[in-house]
Amino acid sequence: MMNQQHLCLLLLVTCIVVGTLFYIKQPTSYRHILRQYRKIVISHLQSNTYLESFLSTDQYVLHDGSDCIYYDNKNGLFHPNTKHPRFIVTGGAGFIGSHLVKRLTQQYNPSQIKVLDNLSHGRLHNLQYADGTWSISTTRDFCLVDLRNVHVALKYVTGADVVFHLAKVFSTSNRSSALYETSLVKVNVMYAMKLNTIANLVFAEGGWPTKLNSSVPLSEKLKQYENDLVHSHEFNIGVVRLESVYGPNCDYTDLNEQIVGWLIAKGLSADKDSLTRWSVREEHRDLIYVDDAVDGLMLVYEEGMNKGVLDVRSDRRTSTKELVQMIGNVSEEKLGRRVTGSYEFTSGESDEESYGDGKNILRWRPKVKLEDGIWRTMTWIGENQNKPRVLVITLGQLRGGPLAWKSLHKFLLKPYNAHLALHISDFTSRTYLHDIAQYIWMEEEHKDWGVVLQLVSETCGNEGIVGKWREYCNIPGLFMGGVANCNHRSHTSVSFAFRWMLQQKISKLQLLDKYDWFILTRADELHLCEHFDFTTMTESDILLPTDEHYNGWSDRHLIARSSMFMKMINITNELICRPDYWRNKLEGVDYELNIEVVQKLIWDDMGLTVSEHPRSIFIVRSSGDPASWSRGRSHPELSRFNLKVKYPRELKSSKIYCKTRNITHMMESIREYN
Known part of the structure; x- marks a missing residue:
């Protein structure tokens, strides 16, 4: 572990290098600003007591946009034929950013809008409407990047006419570093805009308390530096100052960032936490509903560029006690019960009032009354507080054809508002699944999948076992x-390889924090009716459909909570990193070793429990699908749709659960589904 001095030296050298890159070939005024920036960074190094944790993050490298559709240095994420104006929204999957994106799509084609976010605080769910439809295409218009990396900013903040900068670094434990990093992101965005000749920048100030404590010694210097950038005349700038914004998509788990949502959520769960007394600070805030805040941002873009910092304020300051009382009154009127928790109010410092020309210049007025905004927020939290977040992942080639893919959409994705990830090894043409997926992860197709397994063995941390898996x-x-x-039939090693690569993807994207349930499945499974409600599972770690277990547990459709999913798919690491142990185990099995048997042995060894659910899915083969094992059997009810059934027992069980003898009409309804 590096000591504190080494960490300081490393960060100092890094900042000097970055500062030098900024400095080269800049106008005199810009050189002065960048010179000041280096002084601020160096000063921050000398006072920051959290450098070790700050430097240990690898997000700067991980979230580099490598999965995004990128055209060229001039257009970036925009297709060269995309019409103007073009918009980039940084932090566009966050609370305010997602509402802004939806507003922009009401006025412009979604292809004209690109969202940059590292999802550390934002969520893809925020970009959905209540009915499950999407404001943008997440595979085309969303890019997972971390703008703290200046090279990433230079690459992806390009091709636009307008940047709405709403990205912000959050930290409940280290506000000093979060403030510094937020400023760093803003600097990187501005620098990229200058070099890539983007004409307009709109950003929001606010969210940080005006009176910061002594642990944040650089607040005034940072403010002055950013103010110098704002007045550097490198591009048009619109600045809107927001104080306390609330509404749907807020993070109601964080009291410091979202007082309205937090109080509502605690009130809604008051029955469960009836013995808990929460401590909150008595403060006065100017509360703005998120739609009104977005109105302010749009008005700044349309009418407030280069006019200084414009305040968007209601001029109604509400105390915490008044807010608690108001939430109780609204819930009593709308719900017939009083939604309120038990609180102990402590003294706090109210945010200082600021004065600006927002109302005069923008002609902005709040449209949503506080009582109405509270009710809208309460409704949203009530609907989403306990709603499961589900990610469905298909592995391997996209087989099965449009009917199977539409059935997945109709009977699994839609009912559970589930997101879809395609983890595939070939991309011959765009399919229905590409159009509805939120993630598309491409992997190289290997003739010898031992290449991946050998890589796994090299990451086990034990040189003595490298290659022993063979x-x-x-x-x-x-x-x-x-x-x-290897003389083994089938292509089971592909499944082992993909599971290991999937673990790397999930860790890199931190998806375990963003979803409650994971379903690992295949694209060629046809859903005959709505999927069994897996969210009711409480007694087991893993849930599988009935049948086709072959002396073990089937690997075709696996369901687990986020807390168990990585362990469930960890069979590749087990086999490759413990070759002696598992070779002895497998040699003692007296029946044919297939993936089902191997999977069951490993799960049993891990202590994982398994339950079965009624089957509503069966694997089909479409004309043109490759087949290394079962080529499928003709079936009179499927032949008219150019499909074969691979495992007849699956079809039989699905017909029983879906309560049908003839599936023709069901297949017709799937074909017509849009």
Whole structure:
């Protein structure tokens, strides 16, 4: 572990290098500003007591936009034929940003809007409407990037006419570093805009208490530096100052960032927490509903550029006690019960009032009364507080055809408002699934999937076992098919390889924090009716459909909570990193070794429990699908749709659960689904 001095030196050298890059070939006024920036950064190094945790993050490298559709240095994420004006919204999956994106899509084509976010605080769910539809295409118009990296900012903050900068770094434990990093992101965005000749920048000030404590010694210097940038005349700038914004999509788990949402959420769960007394500070705030805040941002873009900092304020300051009383009154009127928790009010410092020309210049007035905004926020929290967040992941080739894909959408994604990730190894043409997916992860197709398994063995941290996994090929069975010079049939090693690569993706994107349930499935599964309600599962770690277990547990459709999912798919690491242990285990099995058997042995060894649910899905083969194992059987009810059933027992069980003898009419309804 590096000591504090080494960390300080490393960050100092890094900042000097970055500052030098900024400095080269800049106008005199800009050089002065960048010179001041380096002084501020160096000063911050000398006073920051959290450098070790600050430097240990690897998000700067991980969220580099590598999965985004990128055209060229001039257009960036925009197709060269995209019409103008073009917009970039940084932090566009966050609270205010997502509402701004939806507002922009009401006036412009979604292809004219790109969202940059690292999802550390934002959520893809925020970009959805209440009916589950999307404001933008998340595979085309959303890019997962971390703008604290100046090179990332230079690459992706380009091709637009307008940047709405709403990205902000949050930290409940280290406000000093969060403030510094927020300023760093803003600097990087401005620098990219200058070099890439983007004409207009709109950003929001606010969210930080005006009276910061002594642990944030750089607040005034940072404010002055940003003020110098604002007046550098490198591009048109509109600045709107917001104080306390509330409404749907807020993070109601964070009292410091969202007082209205937090109080409502605590009130709604008061029955569960009846013995808990919460401590809150008595402060006065100017509360603005999020739609009104977005109105302010749009008005600044339309009428307030280069006119200084414009305040968007209601001029009604509400105390915490008044807010609690108001929430109780609204809930009593609308719900017939009083939604309020038990609170102890402590003394706090109210935000200082600021004065600006927002109302005079913008002609802005709040449209949503505080009582109405509270009710809208309460309704949203009530609907979403306990709603499960589900991610469905398809592995491997996209087989099955449009009917199977539409059935997935109709009977699984839509009912559970689930997001879809395609983890695929080929991309011959765009499909229905590409159009509805939120994530598309491409992997190289290998003739020898042992290349991936060898990589796994090299990451085990034990040089003595590197390559020993190849001894599995000496054991009769099916589970290592797809590895060169291995006589096992089938291509099961592809599944092992993909599961390991999937673990890397989930860790990189921090998806365990963003979803409650994960479903690992195949694209060629046809859903005959609505999927069994897996969210009711409480007694087991893993949920599987009935049938097709082959002396073990089926690997075709796996369901687990986020807390168990990574462990459930960890069979690749188990096999590759513990070769001696598992070779002895497998050699003792007296029946054919397939992936189902191997999976069950490993799950049993881990202590994972499994339950079965009624089956509503069966695997089909569409004309043109590759087949290394079952080529499918003709079926009179499927032949008219150019499909074959791979495993007839699956179809039989699905018909029983879906309560039908003839599936023709169901297939017709799936074909007509849009």
